[in-house]
Amino acid sequence: MITAERKPLEELIEYVKPYKRILLLGCNECVTVCAAGGRKEVGLLASGLQMALLKSGISIDIRQHTLERQCDPEYVEEIVSMIAGVDAVVSMACGCGVQQLAMRYKDKPIFPAVNTKFMGASERQGVWAERCQGCGNCLLGETGGICPIARCAKQLMNGPCGGSAGGHCEISEDVDCAWQLIWDRLKALGKEESFVEITPAKDWRSGGGSGPRKIIREDLAE
Amino acid sequence: MKTESNLEKVLNAGHLAVTSECGPPRGALPEEVVKKSKYLEGVVDAVNITDNQTAMVRMSSFAASVITKQQGLHPLLQMVTRDRNRLAMQADIIGAYSLGIDTMLCLSGDHTKFGDHPMAANVHDIDSVQLIQMVKQMRDEGKFQGGADLKGDPPKMFIGAAANPFADPFELRVMRLAKKINAGADFIQTQCIFNVDKFEKWMEGVRARRLHEKCYILAGITPIKSVGAAKFMQNRVPGMEVPQEIVDRMAATPKEEQPEEGIKICVEAIERLKNVEGVAGFHIMAIEWEEKVEEIVKRAGLYPRPQV
Structure with missing residues (x-):
């Protein structure tokens, strides 16, 4: 999923201060799962903002709503009348949702309430970690199901650097060495010798090197 | 002989080679490079x-x-x-x-986290193994990495790579070396060796x-100046392994005699490593020394x- 973290309240106050009526818009997808911008977080932020603003003598009408998916034009269309009634929107979705709103409601100020972080997975309750960088040409089949692009701090594709120690990356004891994980998996699979195969320089065009990417499915596109 | 490199000539003639290093200054101070090269x-x-x-900005290696x-x-360009x-x-x-630079060392580099620009992007378009491949392709096939032909004479680079026998997983370290050699490395400079047994x-x-x-x-060799330096390398430098006996030996030496003790340890290590089959020379990294x-x-x- 796409992970996100809420921005500090002070930053959000600066965004909304000039307005009388705002819409706080959550999203029911990834940001709900990572507890950054779902219905619950919309409610919490609304009261947090309200209290902080009142302390500064500012009164703003904060309306709340959560869409099924902010990155989908169909759902974004649902809120035409709601948008008409407010001066600005604070989106609690990832960057994709914020942009979807900005493209649809061209004359309405839209602000992000979260910092979109990475594509990751849940390690345990309350902990998410990066797993994929969307390089567009998956090599997990060759690396035992562990991604060196997303998980090696140097994106090394041919083995661990000289800083791997005790299973940790040289940058932090809190970070696993991706190549230690890959090596452990190759051993478990009996594929140790495949390590000697050189992975050639990557073609980054599939990974954004040739500009913003798009998928067009002819069988589905209207 | 693949190149005109002095290092290749020395090694090819069967001599134990000796290389050392010079860290460029953090400013436009060519006189400092001259001073270090005089040593x-x-x-x-x-x-x-x-x-x-x-990962600290210095005068470019080039x-x-x-x-x-x-x-x-004879400079050995690190990249x-x-x-x-x-x-x-x-x-x-x-x-x-x-x-006229004909010898180089292909590295991935220390992470930016350790330097004075931790906010910088790490590029890593290619890794060190792929860099070795790229230089070899330029030299032996006269082709750029993208496939186009180079004009004129190809760059005849004697290609070096690094190896760290002390990093984990240990069992992978020989295979990692094999990979670099298969990619085209002509010579290897190892991480500083303090644990000779492990090497x-x-x-x-x-x-x-x-x-x-x-x-x-x-074989990589580094003289230790003081017990403080030994402890620092033991605890703080990623990928470096300093056995406790070396720290103890330095600690048991009076402060003013520690530099001499450090040199002694280093000379003893060289003498021992000379007898290891497959060691073709020494890379002496006397950092700021x-x-x-x-x-x-x-x-x-x-x-x-x-x-030669």
Whole structure:
């Protein structure tokens, strides 16, 4: 999923201060799962903002709503009348949702309430970690199901650097060495010798090197 | 012989080679490069010129290599994949070769986290193994990485790579070396060796795959100045292994005699490593202590350097 973290309240106050009526818009997808911008977080932020603003003598009408998916034009269309009634929107979705709103409601100020972080997975309750960088040409089949692009701090594709120690990356004891994980998996699979195969320089065009990417499915596109 | 590199000539003639390194200054101070190169003149076969080592901005390896060359020494251009993409690196390779630089070391580089620009992007368009492949393709096929032909004479670079026998997983370290040799490494400079036993064990694995016959292995050596430096390297430098007995030996030495003790440890290590089959020479990294390299080389019986 796409992970996100809420921005500090002070930053959000600066965004909304000039307005009388705002819409706080959550999203029911990834940001709900990572507890950054779902219905619950919309409610919490609304009261947090309200209290902080009142302390500064500012009164703003904060309306709340959560869409099924902010990155989908169909759902974004649902809120035409709601948008008409407010001066600005604070989106609690990832960057994709914020942009979807900005493209649809061209004359309405839209602000992000979260910092979109990475594509990751849940390690345990309350902990998410990066797993994929969307390089567009998956090599997990060759690396035992562990991604060196997303998980090696140097994106090394041919083995661990000289800083791997005790299973940790040289940058932090809190970070696993991706190549230690890959090596452990190759051993478990009996594929140790495949390590000697050189992975050639990557073609980054599939990974954004040739500009913003798009998928067009002819069988589905209207 | 693949190149005109002095280092290749020395190794090819069967001599134990000696290299050392010079870290360029953090400013436009060519006189500092000249000063450091004077310490190494006639003492080593090539001088590694580091490339923004420890992820701190310094005079470029390319510029400092040219200054070193002007002093009559043989620079060994270090290149890390952290700071530049493949276009920039290839441009520097042909630029350096055009100015008479014929030996280089391919590295991935220390992470930016450790330097003074932790906010910078890590490029890593390619990794160190792919950099070796790229230089070899430029040299042997006259082709850029993207496939187009180079114009004129290909850059005849003697290609080096690094190996760290002390990093984990240990069992992977020989295979990682094999990968670099298969990619095209002609010579290897290892991480500083303090744990000679472990290095010997690694070399057993190297010989078992006959890698020492495919590539020259220069053993990395670093003199320790003080017990403080020993502890720092033991605890704070990623990928470095300093056995407790070395720290204890330094600690048991009076402060003013510690530099001499450090040199002694280093000379003893060289003497022991000379007997390890497959060691083709020594890479002496006397960090900010370049003036001691001559003494180490002489005391280790590696002087005078062969004229080839």
